[in-house]
Amino acid sequence: MTFMQDAGARWVKAKPMITGLVIGLVVGPFLSNYLGWQVTSSSARTQMHAAVVDVQATACNARARAEVADPSKLDWTARSDLAKKFAVMPGGKAADSEVVNACSSKLAA
Numbered sequence: 001m002t003f004m005q006d007a008g009a010r011w012v013k014a015k016p017m018i019t020g021l022v023i024g025l026v027v028g029p030f031l032s033n034y035l036g037w038q039v040t041s042s043s044a045r046t047q048m049h050a051a052v053v054d055v056q057a058t059a060c061n062a063r064a065r066a067e068v069a070d071p072s073k074l075d076w077t078a079r080s081d082l083a084k085k086f087a088v089m090p091g092g093k094a095a096d097s098e099v100v101n102a103c104s105s106k107l108a109a
Helices: 001-034 041-067 075-087 098-109
Strands: none
Touching: 001 098, 041 075, 075 098
16 A cells, blocks of 8 residues: 555545534534624623623612612602712712613612
8 A cells, every 4th residue: 555545545534524623613603603602792891881780770779778768759850869869989970870770770669
């Protein structure tokens, strides 16, 4: 058996595995992204922002409830003003509107 015949026999044995590997490397990322198994930077950023807003709204809720015993009995405008007052985080200059809305919703509950 010559070298070329030996190489040809090895290629015939390895060709299906190499073809499958190449197809998997090309199709795999597209398929996993389509199925939602990958976390993109934008979805991670969105989830992080939602978590930060929730934490800040919880802190706002606790601070507002320390001042007003039962804020759920207040009307919408009074709850919104109370949320605006306590949604400003220490060291911040203004309140985030998403935090104000989330805090106001927590105060209504």
